[in-house]
Amino acid sequence: AQSVTQLDSQVPVFEEAPVELRCNYSSSVSVYLFWYVQYPNQGLQLLLKYLSGSTLVKGINGFEAEFNKSQTSFHLRKPSVHISDTAEYFCAVRPAEKLVFGKGTKLTVNP
Amino acid sequence: GAGVSQSPSNKVTEKGKDVELRCDPISGHTALYWYRQSLGQGLEFLIYFQGNSAPDKSGLPSDRFSAERTGGSVSTLTIQRTQQEDSAVYLCASSLAKGAGRDVGNTIYFGEGSWLTVV
Numbered sequence: 001a002q003s004v005t006q007l008d009s010q011v012p013v014f015e016e017a018p019v020e021l022r023c024n025y026s027s028s029v030s031v032y033l034f035w036y037v038q039y040p041n042q043g044l045q046l047l048l049k050y051l052s053g054s055t056l057v058k059g060i061n062g063f064e065a066e067f068n069k070s071q072t073s074f075h076l077r078k079p080s081v082h083i084s085d086t087a088e089y090f091c092a093v094r095p096a097e098k099l100v101f102g103k104g105t106k107l108t109v110n111p
Numbered sequence: 112g113a114g115v116s117q118s119p120s121n122k123v124t125e126k127g128k129d130v131e132l133r134c135d136p137i138s139g140h141t142a143l144y145w146y147r148q149s150l151g152q153g154l155e156f157l158i159y160f161q162g163n164s165a166p167d168k169s170g171l172p173s174d175r176f177s178a179e180r181t182g183g184s185v186s187t188l189t190i191q192r193t194q195q196e197d198s199a200v201y202l203c204a205s206s207l208a209k210g211a212g213r214d215v216g217n218t219i220y221f222g223e224g225s226w227l228t229v230v
Contacts, residue, residue: 036221043115043202044154044221090154097161097208098144099219103153 002027002095006102014110015083021076021105023091033074034092034099035065044090050074061085081109113137115222117203123228124193132188132225136205143186144206144219145178149199157201160186161208193229200224 007022025031032051036044048059055067065076074091086109092099116135124130136143145157156170160180171177175193180186190197204221 041223043223044204046218046220049218097142097167098156098159099154100156101146101154103151 002029002031002093002100004091004093004100004102006089006091006105008105009103010106010108012108012110013081016080018079019077019081019085019107021089021091021107023074023076023102025072025074025091025093027072027093027095029095032094033065033067034094035059035063035074035076036090036092036101037061038088038090038104040087047076047089081107083109083111085109115203115205115220117201117222117225119225120223121226121228123230126195126229127192129189129191130193130227132190132201132203132227134186134188134203134205134222136184136186136203137220140205140207140220141183142206142208142217142219143180144204145186145188146202146204146221147172147199148202148224152199154202157188190227193227195229198227198229200226 003026005024013019034049035047037047038044047063048057050057050067058064063078067074088104088106090104091102118133141162143160147155158178159167175191178188202224204219206217206219
Protein backbone atom coordinates (compact mmCIF):
# COMPACT_ATOMS: atom_id res chain seq x y z
CA ALA A 1 0.00 0.00 0.00
CA GLN A 2 1.07 3.54 -0.62
CA SER A 3 1.33 6.13 2.12
CA VAL A 4 2.59 9.65 2.60
CA THR A 5 4.04 11.15 5.76
CA GLN A 6 4.36 14.86 6.21
CA LEU A 7 6.72 15.23 9.10
CA ASP A 8 5.61 18.63 10.34
CA SER A 9 1.98 19.50 10.98
CA GLN A 10 2.79 23.21 11.46
CA VAL A 11 5.68 25.35 10.28
CA PRO A 12 5.92 29.00 11.36
CA VAL A 13 8.47 31.18 9.59
CA PHE A 14 9.23 34.85 9.18
CA GLU A 15 8.69 36.65 5.91
CA GLU A 16 11.65 36.41 3.47
CA ALA A 17 13.09 33.39 5.31
CA PRO A 18 13.65 30.09 3.48
CA VAL A 19 11.32 27.18 4.18
CA GLU A 20 11.36 23.42 3.68
CA LEU A 21 8.25 21.28 4.08
CA ARG A 22 9.12 17.64 4.44
CA CYS A 23 7.40 14.70 2.78
CA ASN A 24 8.26 11.01 2.83
CA TYR A 25 6.39 8.32 0.97
CA SER A 26 6.21 4.57 0.81
CA SER A 27 5.20 2.72 -2.30
CA SER A 28 5.77 -0.68 -3.80
CA VAL A 29 5.33 0.61 -7.35
CA SER A 30 6.62 3.48 -9.46
CA VAL A 31 5.58 6.71 -7.91
CA TYR A 32 4.33 9.97 -9.20
CA LEU A 33 4.52 12.74 -6.62
CA PHE A 34 2.59 15.95 -6.18
CA TRP A 35 2.39 18.98 -3.94
CA TYR A 36 -0.90 20.81 -3.60
CA VAL A 37 -1.61 24.07 -1.75
CA GLN A 38 -4.86 25.03 -0.05
CA TYR A 39 -5.37 28.69 0.80
CA PRO A 40 -7.90 29.49 3.54
CA ASN A 41 -11.46 28.60 2.52
CA GLN A 42 -10.40 27.46 -0.93
CA GLY A 43 -9.93 24.20 -2.77
CA LEU A 44 -6.65 22.52 -3.61
CA GLN A 45 -4.34 23.93 -6.27
CA LEU A 46 -1.48 22.02 -7.85
CA LEU A 47 1.95 23.49 -7.03
CA LEU A 48 4.15 21.00 -8.84
CA LYS A 49 4.52 17.36 -9.79
CA TYR A 50 7.24 14.79 -10.39
CA LEU A 51 6.59 12.15 -13.02
CA SER A 52 10.07 11.27 -14.32
CA GLY A 53 13.33 12.84 -15.46
CA SER A 54 15.06 15.60 -13.51
CA THR A 55 14.70 15.09 -9.79
CA LEU A 56 14.44 18.85 -9.19
CA VAL A 57 10.99 20.07 -10.06
CA LYS A 58 10.00 23.71 -10.24
CA GLY A 59 6.45 24.83 -9.63
CA ILE A 60 4.34 27.92 -9.33
CA ASN A 61 4.94 30.79 -6.92
CA GLY A 62 8.68 30.12 -6.66
CA PHE A 63 8.35 26.68 -5.04
CA GLU A 64 10.50 23.71 -5.98
CA ALA A 65 10.80 20.13 -4.79
CA GLU A 66 13.44 17.46 -5.04
CA PHE A 67 12.68 13.79 -5.54
CA ASN A 68 15.09 11.55 -3.66
CA LYS A 69 14.46 7.90 -4.42
CA SER A 70 16.97 6.48 -1.94
CA GLN A 71 15.46 8.46 0.91
CA THR A 72 11.90 8.14 -0.44
CA SER A 73 11.43 11.86 0.02
CA PHE A 74 9.92 14.74 -1.91
CA HIS A 75 10.59 17.85 0.16
CA LEU A 76 9.16 21.21 -0.88
CA ARG A 77 11.31 24.33 -0.66
CA LYS A 78 11.12 28.05 -1.23
CA PRO A 79 14.16 30.32 -0.75
CA SER A 80 12.17 33.35 0.43
CA VAL A 81 8.55 33.20 1.58
CA HIS A 82 5.87 35.88 1.50
CA ILE A 83 2.92 36.51 3.77
CA SER A 84 0.73 35.31 0.91
CA ASP A 85 2.31 31.83 1.12
CA THR A 86 0.41 31.21 4.35
CA ALA A 87 -1.64 28.12 3.54
CA GLU A 88 -1.84 24.39 4.05
CA TYR A 89 0.39 22.24 1.86
CA PHE A 90 -0.35 18.64 0.94
CA CYS A 91 2.05 16.09 -0.45
CA ALA A 92 0.49 13.26 -2.47
CA VAL A 93 1.48 10.10 -4.29
CA ARG A 94 -0.42 8.70 -7.23
CA PRO A 95 0.23 5.02 -7.84
CA ALA A 96 -2.78 4.67 -10.16
CA GLU A 97 -5.92 6.71 -10.74
CA LYS A 98 -6.36 8.27 -7.32
CA LEU A 99 -4.19 10.49 -5.16
CA VAL A 100 -3.08 9.41 -1.69
CA PHE A 101 -2.45 12.45 0.48
CA GLY A 102 -0.41 13.21 3.54
CA LYS A 103 -2.11 14.92 6.47
CA GLY A 104 -0.86 18.35 5.44
CA THR A 105 1.51 21.00 6.78
CA LYS A 106 0.20 24.39 7.81
CA LEU A 107 2.69 27.06 6.82
CA THR A 108 2.30 30.37 8.62
CA VAL A 109 4.40 33.27 7.41
CA ASN A 110 4.77 36.03 9.98
CA PRO A 111 5.85 39.62 9.30
CA GLY B 112 -17.38 25.93 -16.70
CA ALA B 113 -13.86 27.11 -16.06
CA GLY B 114 -13.36 25.02 -12.95
CA VAL B 115 -14.90 22.31 -10.81
CA SER B 116 -18.10 23.67 -9.32
CA GLN B 117 -19.64 22.38 -6.09
CA SER B 118 -22.89 23.14 -4.34
CA PRO B 119 -23.92 23.96 -1.76
CA SER B 120 -20.80 25.68 -0.49
CA ASN B 121 -22.09 25.39 3.07
CA LYS B 122 -24.71 23.09 4.55
CA VAL B 123 -25.90 22.76 8.13
CA THR B 124 -28.15 19.81 8.76
CA GLU B 125 -29.68 18.04 11.71
CA LYS B 126 -28.44 14.65 12.77
CA GLY B 127 -30.43 11.91 11.07
CA LYS B 128 -31.34 13.90 7.96
CA ASP B 129 -30.16 13.05 4.45
CA VAL B 130 -27.98 15.44 2.45
CA GLU B 131 -27.03 15.69 -1.21
CA LEU B 132 -23.87 17.39 -2.43
CA ARG B 133 -23.45 18.24 -6.09
CA CYS B 134 -20.38 18.44 -8.29
CA ASP B 135 -20.03 19.83 -11.81
CA PRO B 136 -16.66 18.74 -13.22
CA ILE B 137 -14.63 20.63 -15.79
CA SER B 138 -16.18 20.18 -19.23
CA GLY B 139 -14.66 17.23 -21.05
CA HIS B 140 -13.14 15.62 -17.95
CA THR B 141 -14.09 11.97 -17.79
CA ALA B 142 -12.61 11.20 -14.38
CA LEU B 143 -14.35 12.46 -11.24
CA TYR B 144 -13.34 12.02 -7.61
CA TRP B 145 -14.83 12.71 -4.20
CA TYR B 146 -12.61 13.28 -1.19
CA ARG B 147 -13.44 14.15 2.40
CA GLN B 148 -11.35 16.56 4.46
CA SER B 149 -11.86 16.55 8.19
CA LEU B 150 -9.83 17.90 11.10
CA GLY B 151 -7.01 15.60 12.00
CA GLN B 152 -7.80 13.14 9.21
CA GLY B 153 -6.36 14.89 6.21
CA LEU B 154 -7.83 14.11 2.81
CA GLU B 155 -9.61 10.79 2.49
CA PHE B 156 -10.52 9.28 -0.86
CA LEU B 157 -14.19 8.36 -1.11
CA ILE B 158 -15.10 7.36 -4.67
CA TYR B 159 -13.81 7.57 -8.25
CA PHE B 160 -15.74 7.56 -11.54
CA GLN B 161 -14.11 7.02 -14.92
CA GLY B 162 -16.25 7.15 -18.02
CA ASN B 163 -18.66 4.24 -18.20
CA SER B 164 -16.58 1.97 -15.98
CA ALA B 165 -17.86 0.74 -12.64
CA PRO B 166 -16.92 3.30 -9.97
CA ASP B 167 -14.21 2.61 -7.41
CA LYS B 168 -16.18 2.84 -4.16
CA SER B 169 -13.41 1.52 -1.96
CA GLY B 170 -13.18 4.70 0.14
CA LEU B 171 -16.83 5.07 1.13
CA PRO B 172 -16.85 4.82 4.95
CA SER B 173 -20.25 3.19 5.36
CA ASP B 174 -23.37 2.19 3.46
CA ARG B 175 -24.91 5.54 4.41
CA PHE B 176 -22.69 7.08 1.73
CA SER B 177 -23.44 6.74 -1.96
CA ALA B 178 -22.67 8.62 -5.14
CA GLU B 179 -23.83 8.64 -8.70
CA ARG B 180 -22.74 10.30 -11.87
CA THR B 181 -25.39 10.99 -14.45
CA GLY B 182 -24.58 11.26 -18.14
CA GLY B 183 -20.88 11.12 -17.46
CA SER B 184 -20.88 14.65 -16.09
CA VAL B 185 -22.59 15.89 -12.92
CA SER B 186 -22.15 13.85 -9.76
CA THR B 187 -24.15 13.75 -6.54
CA LEU B 188 -22.79 12.49 -3.23
CA THR B 189 -25.58 11.43 -0.86
CA ILE B 190 -25.20 10.90 2.86
CA GLN B 191 -28.16 9.25 4.53
CA ARG B 192 -29.04 9.54 8.22
CA THR B 193 -26.20 11.98 8.84
CA GLN B 194 -24.10 11.69 11.99
CA GLN B 195 -21.98 14.32 13.69
CA GLU B 196 -18.81 12.55 12.58
CA ASP B 197 -19.87 13.24 8.97
CA SER B 198 -19.09 16.93 9.52
CA ALA B 199 -16.29 17.74 7.09
CA VAL B 200 -15.45 19.43 3.83
CA TYR B 201 -16.38 17.30 0.85
CA LEU B 202 -14.13 17.99 -2.11
CA CYS B 203 -14.86 17.04 -5.68
CA ALA B 204 -12.16 16.83 -8.34
CA SER B 205 -11.91 15.97 -12.02
CA SER B 206 -9.29 15.21 -14.63
CA LEU B 207 -8.82 14.14 -18.21
CA ALA B 208 -8.45 10.39 -18.22
CA LYS B 209 -8.10 7.54 -20.61
CA GLY B 210 -8.08 4.99 -17.83
CA ALA B 211 -6.06 1.80 -17.62
CA GLY B 212 -3.36 3.44 -15.51
CA ARG B 213 -2.25 5.78 -18.29
CA ASP B 214 -3.20 9.00 -16.61
CA VAL B 215 -1.07 9.31 -13.52
CA GLY B 216 0.56 12.45 -14.90
CA ASN B 217 -2.67 14.25 -15.61
CA THR B 218 -3.48 17.08 -13.23
CA ILE B 219 -6.44 16.53 -10.94
CA TYR B 220 -8.36 19.77 -10.44
CA PHE B 221 -10.29 20.36 -7.22
CA GLY B 222 -13.40 22.36 -6.45
CA GLU B 223 -13.70 24.62 -3.43
CA GLY B 224 -15.61 22.06 -1.45
CA SER B 225 -18.93 21.73 0.32
CA TRP B 226 -18.66 22.41 4.05
CA LEU B 227 -21.05 20.09 5.87
CA THR B 228 -21.93 20.60 9.52
CA VAL B 229 -24.17 18.08 11.27
CA VAL B 230 -25.73 19.39 14.48
